[in-house]
Amino acid sequence: QNLSMQREQKKMKYLSAIQIIPHTANLEAGDDYCVKEWAEGVTGVEWFRIWTEGLVEGETRYRPCDLREPGLRALIKLFRDTSTTCIYLQNFKPQNLLWERDKNSWIVVDYGGHKTMANKETAFLKYCDKFDRMWNKKKTIEPPFAQH
Numbered sequence: 001q002n003l004s005m006q007r008e009q010k011k012m013k014y015l016s017a018i019q020i021i022p023h024t025a026n027l028e029a030g031d032d033y034c035v036k037e038w039a040e041g042v043t044g045v046e047w048f049r050i051w052t053e054g055l056v057e058g059e060t061r062y063r064p065c066d067l068r069e070p071g072l073r074a075l076i077k078l079f080r081d082t083s084t085t086c087i088y089l090q091n092f093k094p095q096n097l098l099w100e101r102d103k104n105s106w107i108v109v110d111y112g113g114h115k116t117m118a119n120k121e122t123a124f125l126k127y128c129d130k131f132d133r134m135w136n137k138k139k140t141i142e143p144p145f146a147q148h
Contacts, residue, residue, distance in 0.1 A: 040100065041098030041100040041107060043098060044093070044096070044098070044106075047094070048094055051064075070101075070104055071101070074104055075131075078106050079131075082127070083117075083123035084120055086119055086120050086123050087116060087117070088116075088126045089112075089113075089114050090113045090115065091113070092130060094135050096108065
C-alpha cells in the first residue's frame with residue numbers, strides 16, 4: 001500500500017509539473033493515505049448521463065448528445081491540451097473527472113499513469129478511442145467520438 005501512495009503522489013506531482021490541466025492537489029500524504037484538495041463539480045458519469053439525455057442551461061436547451069454543449073467542448077479541449085505535449089494520461093475514465101460548470105472546465109481527480117506518444121495527433125486519437133470505450137459504452141454517440 002505504501003508503494004501505491006508513493007505512485008499517487010508522483011502522478012499528481014507530474015500533473016503539477018506539466019501545468020496543462022486542472023487537477024486536485026495532494027494536500028497531505030502518508031504511507032497509507034492521501035488527502036486531496038476538495039473540488040466541487042459533477043462526476044463525468046453524471047455529466048455524461050445528463051448530456052446523453054439532453055439538458056437545459058439558462059436559456060439554452062441542448063438536445064441529447066449536442067456537440068455544442070460546453071462540457072463536451074471543454075472535454076475535447078482537455079484532450080487536445082494534454083495531447084500538445086504528446087502525453088497520454090491513462091485511465092481517463094468518467095469517475096476520475098469532475099465537471100465544474102461554473103468554471104466551464106474539467107478537473108482531474110485521478111488517472112492511471114502516463115505514456116509519451118509518438119506525436120500529439122496519436123495522443124489525441126488515443127483519448128478519443130478511450131472515450132468511446134470508457135464513456136460511450138452503450139454507443140450513445142454515433143459515429144465514434146474521433147469522427148466528430
